[in-house]
Amino acid sequence: MTTATLVPPPPPLSPMLARLADERATGALLRDHGTLYLDDGQVVHAESPAAPGLEVLLDGRLPQEGWQEAFDLAGPDGRVGRYLVDSGRLADGELELAHLGVLFDAAYFVLGPGGGPTRFRHGVAHWMGPVRPVPTRVLARECLRRRELLDALWPYPETDDSPVVRADTDFPYPVTRRQQDVLDLADGVRTPADIARLLGRAAFHTLVDVRRLAAVGAVATPQETPVPAPVALPQWMPQVTEDPDVALLRRLRNALEAL
C-alpha cells in the first residue's frame, strides 16, 4: 500500500461556523471585514464595508422614503424584508434575488482569509429579517469557490483591493459592455469596491471584471506576485485569536489609520 501524497482540500467551514449551525444559533458573527447574521443556524443576512448594501443595489428601484417607512414600521420587529413585499414595494422574487446577491457578496469578504478573529453575539438579529436563509455550509463552500474562480481568471489577489489603473496604451483590448463601465470609472485612485458602489453592482462581480481586465492587459496588475501556497497555521493560533477584544482593537487601529 502506498501512502497518499495528496493534500486534502481545506475544510470549507470554520469549526465555529459549523458549531453555530449545529446549535441552530441565532445572532451576529463579527469579523474584521463585516458581519454575518444567523437565524436558527442559517445565514439570513451579511454586510461588509467592502460590498454595497441592499440600499445601494436597489437605489433607483426603492426610494429613500420606501426604506424609511419599512424601517419605521417593521424595523423594531425585524421584519423589514417581509414588509417590503407585503406592502407591494417589491416583488417576492425581486427581493430574494437582490437580497441573496447582497448576502453572498458581503459574505465573501466577511469569510475571506485574513478576516481576523471571529466572535459571536448571541441573540442579535438584523432588522431585515429572514428573506431566503442560506445554510452555513452552502455559504462557506460558495465563498471558497468564488476565491478559486478569481484565481483561475488571473491569479493576482492584489488586483482586488488596489486602485484600478488603466493600461497606458491605445491597443483595442476586447472588453465587454460591463467591463467598459468599470474602465470608464477607473481613475487610478478608485478600488474595485469604490467602482462597484458607484455602479450599484455587487463587489464580487466587479472583482471578476477587474481580474478579467487585468488578464487581458487592459488594466495594470498591481504587484507581480502570484497566489502563494497556503501556510498552515499552528494549532494554538485559533485559541489566541478567539479573544474578542482583538477584533475590536484591529477595527480601532484601522479606523485611526484611515483618519
Next chain:
Amino acid sequence: MSGIDACLVEAMELPGARGAAVVDWTSGLALGTAGEAAGGDSETAAAESAELARMAAEHGTFAPGPGRHRRNAQGQDDKGLPVEDVIITTRTDYHLLRYVETSFDSSVFLHLWLDRDQGNLALARLRLAELAERLVLG
C-alpha cells in the same frame, strides 16, 4: 411559497421538464434548484450553464443589430440585456436559458432542462419568458 421556489415549481410543471434552476451568470452560483441536476451535479451544472450564458450575453457576435437598441427616455441605451434566451439541442434533451431582467444590477437567468421527446420547445420558451418576468414583477 417564495418567489424563486414558486417560479421553479411552475417551470417543472412544463411537459418533459427534468430540472430547473435560477443561476447567477457572473459567479456561477445556483440561487435555487428543482428536479434533477443536468450532468448529475447541481454546482457543476450552474457553473457550466453560467459560462455559456455569460458568453452569449457579453460577446459582440450575439449583440442585437444596429438601430434595434432599445433606448430610454434620455436617449441612452436601455440597461436591458441584449440576449433574451439561449437554446441548446442535444440528441435527447433541450436546455433553455432565459435571462431575467431586473430593476437593479444583476446577472440572473433561468435554466430549464427538458426531455426532447416529451418537451415542447415553443411552449417552454414562451412559458419561461413569462415566468422570468413574473419572478421580478410578482
